[in-house]
Amino acid sequence: MASKATDGKSPAPRDVGTKRPVGRPRRVIDLDQVADVAAQLYARHGYDAVSIESVAERLGVSRATLYRTIRSMDELHTVLFERSARNVELEAHALLERHKDSREALIALITFQIEASIRMREYVGVYFGWGLPADAFERWRQWATEYERLWSTAVERAAADGHLKVDDPMVATRLILGMVNWVSRWYRAEGPCTSESIAAEAIRLVLPKA
Amino acid sequence: MASKATDGKSPAPRDVGTKRPVGRPRRVIDLDQVADVAAQLYARHGYDAVSIESVAERLGVSRATLYRTIRSMDELHTVLFERSARNVELEAHALLERHKDSREALIALITFQIEASIRMREYVGVYFGWGLPADAFERWRQWATEYERLWSTAVERAAADGHLKVDDPMVATRLILGMVNWVSRWYRAEGPCTSESIAAEAIRLVLPKA
CATH class of the missing domain: 1.10.357.10 (Tetracycline Repressor, domain 2)
Structure with missing residues (x-):
């Protein structure tokens, strides 16, 4: 795994995008929210419905934004x-x-x-x-x-x-x-x-x- | 799956090699033996020890010979x-x-x-x-x-x-x-x-x- 999705037993909101452009809101991805959304997608639509894209869509963030925090399905599974x-x-x-x-x-x-x-x-x-x-x-x-x-x-x-x-x-x-x-x-x-x-x-x- | 490894509930020995060269013994692969060998390899050496090659070796046949009967791990698992x-x-x-x-x-x-x-x-x-x-x-x-x-x-x-x-x-x-x-x-x-x-x-x- 390239980077760890969580740094312990208690995942905290992660600040994403250190080179934030002026005027663009800082996006903080809440790992609890990520896990919630992934769990809901699995529960309601089955295993194949879950991807970085589908989680990003439900969170209302772009794939690129989520990708800065969750880089792979491995990381998503780890958070879950x-x-x-x-x-x-x-x-x-x-x-x-x-x-x-x-x-x-x-x-x-x-x-x-x-x-x-x-x-x-x-x-x-x-x-x-x-x-x-x-x-x-x-x-x-x-x-x-x-x-x-x-x-x-x-x-x-x-x-x-x-x-x-x-x-x-x-x-x-x-x-x-x-x-x-x-x-x-x-x-x-x-x-x-x-x-x-x-x-x-x-x-x-x-x-x-x- | 390209071909079925078994044709029902009772796998029978399969005749392999229809274009048998003169003087070369006809090799019949017994699917029960294949399953036995695969089961033994799994049990003794774990999941990663099992391959068409390792089963062929244990059976004392060449990989090519076994391959005529068992074309993939899918087929091996089906037989097992x-x-x-x-x-x-x-x-x-x-x-x-x-x-x-x-x-x-x-x-x-x-x-x-x-x-x-x-x-x-x-x-x-x-x-x-x-x-x-x-x-x-x-x-x-x-x-x-x-x-x-x-x-x-x-x-x-x-x-x-x-x-x-x-x-x-x-x-x-x-x-x-x-x-x-x-x-x-x-x-x-x-x-x-x-x-x-x-x-x-x-x-x-x-x-x-x-």
Whole structure:
């Protein structure tokens, strides 16, 4: 990758165009906005709808202007990954804070993760670390490990309270994460299932004392 | 794809070289052997180790000879998919025949599928229909639907016998398949888990009255 699209876990608005002509407004590209627009395009129009051009158009900037911040699809995917990962982690933390009961906490995590898998299904590859440039992939691996740890804490607590039978909490966590992440592979918007009905089925399976 | 690598569900040895020079042995390429060799290369040396050249070398034929039967990586993947899919389906059918008890049958399916996910993890994309040419992808879709149906029959029976709580058997089936297929994403040969220990954890999760 020629240049990094983000310089850490918290992408900040980037000042573009240092040689600004007199009278021309300084354009600041907000990376959160870029990620939002890319996510919307993926979600609404599918994988092929997303390009630097289509994102620029939605942002109301020229391709050249966006290109000064986002130079390639690799960089766009990196921005999307950083933002998706941060949001998923923040939301999961908030859920664990909110639900003190271990069973309720795990139910909330499963429900949230299925909703996220469905919402992000068109760019879920990015969220799973596929197709990221090497440096972003390394950050993804660290993030995924941290995120699994957060989940395994919730699984361990629910198991300690007798809500599910677990021998190795990390293996059980990965099995449950597989179950919910895989939804992104088979969910169809036109099908009879909703995020809620799928979550209810998953909870019935792994926490059957509903 | 210029020509189909297989002409149905049962690839037969293919006669290669119609203009055979006098005295030169007729070379018949066995597609099962091709798939075996490709699967072994993937499993032992990883994704990048597999090419028409490396398969030809292992088969003890020249690249040109193999090329008359397998013209591209697309065709190689198609052969590998056809064979993997057929074997997985045959094995699953045999397990269901063998285990008349619905709980034992589902346990056998889960155990087998986790073992298969681990064994095929280097080319699991092929087994999941990724990167297949359009006609092979269509056959994959039909196969996957059939295979899900076989699984959902087993899930439905176990649920009817009270071994797990299920509302929509197809959704429950896809959730369990996600759990076991996802193992291919996180399993590491150098890790502490075995196929058996992972299967035991999965069974503990979804069939907890072990």
